[in-house]
Amino acid sequence: MENFEFAYWIVLLPFLSFALVGLAGSKLPKQFAGLLATTAIAISTVLSIVVAYNYFFTMFSMADYKPVIASEITWLHFTDSLSIKLGVLLDPISVMMLLVISIVSLMVFIYSLGYMKEEEGFNRYFSFLSLFSFSMLGLVVATNLFQMYMFWELVGVSSYLLIGFYYQKPEAVAASKKAFIVTRFADLGFLIGILILSYYSGTFDFILLTDPEGFASLHGITSTFLGFSALTWALILIFIGGAGKSAMFPLHIWLPDAMEGPTPVSALIHAATMVVAGVYLVARLFPLYSFGSPNSLEVVAFIGAFTTLFAAVIACTQADIKRILAFSTMSQIGYMMLALGVSGYAADGLGFTASLFHLFTHAFFKALLFLGAGAIIHAVHTNTIFEMGGLRKYQPITHITFLIACLAISGIPPFAGFFSKDEILSAAFASHPIYFGIALLVAGLTAFYMFRLYFIVFWGKEKVYDHPPHEAPVVMLIPMIVLAIGSVVAGFVPFGNFVSSNSQPFYTHLEWPVAIASVVVASIGIFTAWRFYKKESPLPEKTATSMGGLYTSAKGKFYIDELYLLITRNIIFQYVSRPIAWFDRNVIDATMNFISTLTNWISEEIKEFQSGQLQRYAFIFFAGVLILMLTFLYAQS
Amino acid sequence: MGSEAIIFYTLSAIMIVFSLLAVTSLRLLRAAVYLLFALGATAAVYFMVSYYFLAAVQLIVYAGGIVVLIIFSILLTSHINEKLQKPDPLKMILTGLTAIIGAGVVWLSFSEYTFIAEPSTGIIADMTTIGEKMLGYGEHGYVLPFEVISILLLAAMIGAIAVAKRTKTNQDD
Amino acid sequence: MIEQVPIQHVLIVTTLMFFIGIYGFLTRKNLITMLISVEIMLNAVNLNFVFFDFYLFPGKLEGHFFSLFVIAIAAAEAAVAIAIFINLYRNIRSINVEEVDKMKY
Numbered sequence: 001m002e003n004f005e006f007a008y009w010i011v012l013l014p015f016l017s018f019a020l021v022g023l024a025g026s027k028l029p030k031q032f033a034g035l036l037a038t039t040a041i042a043i044s045t046v047l048s049i050v051v052a053y054n055y056f057f058t059m060f061s062m063a064d065y066k067p068v069i070a071s072e073i074t075w076l077h078f079t080d081s082l083s084i085k086l087g088v089l090l091d092p093i094s095v096m097m098l099l100v101i102s103i104v105s106l107m108v109f110i111y112s113l114g115y116m117k118e119e120e121g122f123n124r125y126f127s128f129l130s131l132f133s134f135s136m137l138g139l140v141v142a143t144n145l146f147q148m149y150m151f152w153e154l155v156g157v158s159s160y161l162l163i164g165f166y167y168q169k170p171e172a173v174a175a176s177k178k179a180f181i182v183t184r185f186a187d188l189g190f191l192i193g194i195l196i197l198s199y200y201s202g203t204f205d206f207i208l209l210t211d212p213e214g215f216a217s218l219h220g221i222t223s224t225f226l227g228f229s230a231l232t233w234a235l236i237l238i239f240i241g242g243a244g245k246s247a248m249f250p251l252h253i254w255l256p257d258a259m260e261g262p263t264p265v266s267a268l269i270h271a272a273t274m275v276v277a278g279v280y281l282v283a284r285l286f287p288l289y290s291f292g293s294p295n296s297l298e299v300v301a302f303i304g305a306f307t308t309l310f311a312a313v314i315a316c317t318q319a320d321i322k323r324i325l326a327f328s329t330m331s332q333i334g335y336m337m338l339a340l341g342v343s344g345y346a347a348d349g350l351g352f353t354a355s356l357f358h359l360f361t362h363a364f365f366k367a368l369l370f371l372g373a374g375a376i377i378h379a380v381h382t383n384t385i386f387e388m389g390g391l392r393k394y395q396p397i398t399h400i401t402f403l404i405a406c407l408a409i410s411g412i413p414p415f416a417g418f419f420s421k422d423e424i425l426s427a428a429f430a431s432h433p434i435y436f437g438i439a440l441l442v443a444g445l446t447a448f449y450m451f452r453l454y455f456i457v458f459w460g461k462e463k464v465y466d467h468p469p470h471e472a473p474v475v476m477l478i479p480m481i482v483l484a485i486g487s488v489v490a491g492f493v494p495f496g497n498f499v500s501s502n503s504q505p506f507y508t509h510l511e512w513p514v515a516i517a518s519v520v521v522a523s524i525g526i527f528t529a530w531r532f533y534k535k536e537s538p539l540p541e542k543t544a545t546s547m548g549g550l551y552t553s554a555k556g557k558f559y560i561d562e563l564y565l566l567i568t569r570n571i572i573f574q575y576v577s578r579p580i581a582w583f584d585r586n587v588i589d590a591t592m593n594f595i596s597t598l599t600n601w602i603s604e605e606i607k608e609f610q611s612g613q614l615q616r617y618a619f620i621f622f623a624g625v626l627i628l629m630l631t632f633l634y635a636q637s
Numbered sequence: 638m639g640s641e642a643i644i645f646y647t648l649s650a651i652m653i654v655f656s657l658l659a660v661t662s663l664r665l666l667r668a669a670v671y672l673l674f675a676l677g678a679t680a681a682v683y684f685m686v687s688y689y690f691l692a693a694v695q696l697i698v699y700a701g702g703i704v705v706l707i708i709f710s711i712l713l714t715s716h717i718n719e720k721l722q723k724p725d726p727l728k729m730i731l732t733g734l735t736a737i738i739g740a741g742v743v744w745l746s747f748s749e750y751t752f753i754a755e756p757s758t759g760i761i762a763d764m765t766t767i768g769e770k771m772l773g774y775g776e777h778g779y780v781l782p783f784e785v786i787s788i789l790l791l792a793a794m795i796g797a798i799a800v801a802k803r804t805k806t807n808q809d810d
Numbered sequence: 811m812i813e814q815v816p817i818q819h820v821l822i823v824t825t826l827m828f829f830i831g832i833y834g835f836l837t838r839k840n841l842i843t844m845l846i847s848v849e850i851m852l853n854a855v856n857l858n859f860v861f862f863d864f865y866l867f868p869g870k871l872e873g874h875f876f877s878l879f880v881i882a883i884a885a886a887e888a889a890v891a892i893a894i895f896i897n898l899y900r901n902i903r904s905i906n907v908e909e910v911d912k913m914k915y
Contacts, residue, residue, distance in 0.1 A: 612911025619732060619836050626739050633746055642814035649823040656827050656850050660834025665842060672846050675827075679853055686864045688874055695856075698881050703849060703888045710892045711842055714899045724837040732836035736829040743825045752817045758869035770871065779875050786882045793886035801893035803900075 004054070004070035007088045010047045010098060011141060013040040014105075014134040022127035030122045037126040038109040041133055045102040052099045055090055056498055064504055067091035067207050072143060081202070087143035089206060092499045093283055093356060097140040100363045101273050103486075105133045107479035108268040111371050114475035115264050115378060125165060125262065132158035136273050140280060144204035145194050148281070152190070152245070155277065156183050159269050163261040175257035182254040186244020193237030196230055210287040228295060235289055235296040239282060239303075246278025246333045249307040253561050255330055259322035263377060266322060267370030271329050272363040279336045279359055286352060286501055290345040301341020301431075305438050308334030310558070312445035316452065317544075317555040320383045321373050324453050325366070328409070331442060332362050338439065339424040342431035349501030350430065353508060354423030357495040361416035364490050365408040368483040372402040375476055376457060379469035385453060389460035394469040397477050399458050401484040406454045408487040410447035410522045418519070419491035419510075425518050426511040443518050447525030455533035645685060651678040663721045665711045673704045688762050820861045827854035841895050841905040845888065852884045 017040035021033045028036075055065070072087030109129065116125050135154035142148035157180075164176030198204050228236075240251075247255035258270050269275070282289060282300060289297050308331045315327035336355040343351025375398045380388055392399040408415035411422070421443060428435040471477070500506035532540045544551045553559065652675050659671035676699045683692035774780045827850060834847030856877040863873025895905050902909060 610914050612914030614907050614910065615836055615839075619735070622739070622832060622836070623735060626735065626742065629739075629742055633742070639814040645815050646819075649819075653823065653826050653830070656830045659850060660830055660838065660843070660847050665840065668843055668846055672849060675850065676853060679857060682857065683860060686860065688860060688864075691860065691874055691877055694878060694881055698885050699849070699853070702885055706888055706892055707842060707846065710895055713896060714842070714905050715840075721838075721840055721843070724839065729837055732833055735836075736833040739832065740825050740829040743829075744822060747821050747825075748818060752866060754817060754865045755868050762871055762874055766871070770875065777870065777872070782875075782879055786879055790882065790886050793890050797889045797893035800890065801896045 004051060004068060004088070004090055006047065007051050007070035007090060007141070010044045010051065010102065011088065011134060011137045013044045013047075014130045014137065016040065018127050018130035018134055021123055021130060024123070026123055028123055033123040034109075034113045034116075034126050037130045038106070038113065040130065041102065041106050041109050044133070044137070045106045048095075048098045048102040051090065052095050055095045056092075065092045065498075069143060069207075070141075084146050084204070085144055086147055088141045089143040090141070093280070094140050096356065096360060096499055097280060098137065100360055101133070101136050101140065104272040104363050104367050104483075105129075105136075105268060107367065107371070107483055108264045111267075111374070111476050111479040112262075112264045114473045115374055116262065119262075121165070125162075128158055128161045128165070129265070129268070132162065132269060132274070136277075139277060142206070144206060145198065145209070146204045148284075149187075149190065149194055152241070152277065153187065155274050156180060156187070156245070159183075159258070159274055162265040162269060163258045165261055165265065169260065171257075172260040175254070175260040179254035179258050182251055183244045186241050186251050189237040189244070190241020193234045193239075193241065196234035196237065200230060200234070206284060210285060229293065231288075232293040232296050235285070235293050236299055238285065239278075239296060239300055242278030242281040243303060244278070245281075246275050246337070247307075247330050248278065248303050248334065248337060249310055250560065252307065252311070252330055253564060256323045256326045256557070259320070259326050263322065263370060263374030266326070267367045267374065270326065271366040271370050275329060275333060276336070276359050276363070279333060279340065279355060282337070282340050283352065283356055286340070286343075287345060290343070290501070297341050297343075299341075301338055301435065304334045304337025304339075304341050305435055306334070307331070308338060308442045309438050309445075310334075312442045312449065313550075313554050314557050315449040316445060317551060319385055321376065321385050321388075321453065321457070322370075322383055324385070324449060325369055325373060328369075328446065328449065329366055331446065332358070332366065332409070335421070335424055335439065335442065336362075338435060339427050342427050342435060343501065345501050348430075349506055350423060350508065351427035352501040353496045353499060353506050354420060354427050356499050358417075358420035358424055360493075360495065361408070361420045361487070361490045364483050364486040365405040365415075365417060368401060368405040368480060368487055369409070371476070371480050371483065372398050372405065375472040375480070376469075378472060378476075380465060385456045387463055388457045390458070390462035391469060392458040395471045398472060398480065401480045402454065402458070404484045404487050406450045408491075409450055410526060411443055411518050412447075412522055412526075413515075413519065414488070414491065416487050416489070416491035418515075420495075422510060422515045422518060423508055425514045429511070429514055440517060440521055444521040444525040447522040448529050451526045451529035452533050455529055459534055461535075641685065645682070648678045648682050648685075651675070652682075663723065665715055665719070665721065666708065666717060669704055669707050669711060672707070673700055676700050676704065690762055690764065690767050817861065817865045820865075821858070824854045824858045824861070827851075827857070839906050839908060841891075841898070841907055841910075844907065845891050845895075849884065849888070852880060856880055 014037075017037045021028060021037055024033070055068070059068075068090045070088040070090050072085050074083050075086045076084040078084075109126075112125065112129065116122055119125065132155065135151045135158055139148055139151035139155055142151060160176050160180040163179050164172050166172045194204075197209070201209060203209060242248075244251045255270060255275065259266055261270070289300070311327045311330035311334060315324050315331060318324045318327060336358050339351040339355035339358065341351070343349055343355065375395065376388065376391060377383060379391070379395060382388070404415065408417040411418045413419075425436065425439050425443070428439045472480075496506040496508040498505075531537070532543070556562075655671045655675040655678065659668045659675060662668040662671060676695065680692045680695040680700070683689075683695055770777055770779055771783055772778070772780050831847045831849075831851030831854060834850065835844050838844050838847060859873035859876045859880070861873075863871065863876075867873070898910065899905050
């Protein structure tokens, strides 16, 4: 039996570095603070790798992975039946997530050492980044729903802090507020879902909740609401929480704006780790979704499918390099959700494995894409792709790694994305032709918009730059190279052997027809992009004009933001908030003001008693004594 | 009516009349002297009940100490011939009325109560008894209040000096 | 003495003296005359102690000692009060109680 006692240090180390760097503030020398935080996360990474190796290879040797509780403490003890615990739960998905998060975090930390070098608030940045790593690692090893919720919120807070890192910039502040409010709003659903679920099941514990034998109690739920069982409602509400974090339609509006944060932050939080928390959440409770309420899984699949298409279409029209990547992230997460939604349990669990496999590979190439984008922005000081061009000559290494990432995300063999995408497509194919169609179309669109970006930025006509773009420093290139290697080899991991819906090895194989179809579609996308953007050509203009309204509305992100604004500003603010504000000001405040005015008036009046006249005091004292005397002598008889 | 009664009522009249004069006289120095007479009459009453030591203390401390102190302070703060202004008539009536009511209430309450006078035991407060009791620590011993009073007197002495001392700030005026 | 003067008469005398003191304390404006009034009150109380002792608990001398201590305290009080008056006079050139109101509200 292997000992996992040390596993909690994985979570704790980033917290310690957060506390140290955060408390010391600017008193620590810059380099030292950055190195300290990076060392902490590096140790966490090593520990994660050790844990993963022990868990997957030594402890269970490739069969029937059981969840292990590495350590657990009771944090809040209310009653014997209600106590909240903190602990470290190790099972295939959490170990896999630990690995992904710590590796990507480490790469981003190293990258940030170079990227943020010149920035004000370097130490603040690293303390926030450590806080984020701590919360995210704590989230994935959560042993119960409540711990997960707590870290879920912590992740939200650190995301808020990092998006608003450039707090002098009004857009960054607005974006951080937007992200926080939207995800908070979704978390409300999560919280209600947790409460309903734990009310009926009597536990927060994941092991108990996801034990297929233990559903007997939950099947007994007879209370229904609007035609669905309470369990379905609970799971849908929990999914809303996940959808908020994972930027699923219609709660996706914060993610594109979140790109106001520093680019490494976007790579870590808004591409590789935090935004897949929603996927992780659904995967974590997957047996419950699968057995307890197939209806809610359909919702997951539908939202996933819609978002993936929706975001892919928008991504084709955007001009800001980071926003393109943001919409691409949304689209890929939609993919994962779709795969989860169409998955079954045990033997039908292809979608589950595919989804987490895609999560795994996506973390590598999407982080790489963002880091590459960061290197480009670092060099040319603009976010707009049309102000870039011909960068392959100036930034050869960035160019190569970016190309690898583009190929990986487009699903070209033998890069990582191909394998995971192929599994997702197979799962969708087995489920419903419409889902398959959407998935295939999105594969093509993905290839198109990624290569549109690639061709415009690295080929295209050279633009006039203020100063010639330069290759990024080595400290930034190393993480990119590491992630590029990961993007190449991650696909060859026999992922189903480790992660599956019922923790038994699940053997996957390539579905040749699906694979060929997806490669063909991707190639069409790449070819189109090549035709359109390799050289300056009138084709994109023409196509855009012929698309008419579709192009304009996609460029305007289908006006979802405006719709939200309309609803909130013109309806909620106008008809709900304003009367409440009026009530608050004119009734509640007025009552308080009246009380204070009254008090003031009375005290002004009785101030005169304090005349300073000794004899007046003495007279009143004496008269009072007299009255008391009279009272005691005569009142009682 | 025996001779003791006659003496007592005379002394009582003296005490009341001079007290009244002391609180109504418009000349400060006279008020102090009237106080002296009232206190002296009180000392005489103490002699009547053969508390000689108390009577002596009354004369020495009150008549000899406090009244002299008061006269000094009068001389320091006012002119000899200065006449005080009359108090506000409304105030006089109001406080007079209150005082009379108070006296009435007290009188009513003790007139309803029957006091049982004990016959004298013949123990007189001579110096030996007083000394033993003052420094005694058994029953009816007063050594603790005695010592506390000594500390109080010391504190009052130091306090009085500290308060009345000229400080640097009010040397200027 | 006990046979000739009933205790009520003594009490009337002390009561009158005490309330005269109170009247003086409440009407006089000069702080020194107020101090005189206080002394009259204390004296009345002393008399009361002595007579209760003498009439009701002869031989125990409790009232006697109490009076002694009251006299000592009265002396201390007078000394401090007069020190305050002198300081006050030095500061505001007056010992009129109505002018001593600097510390009101």
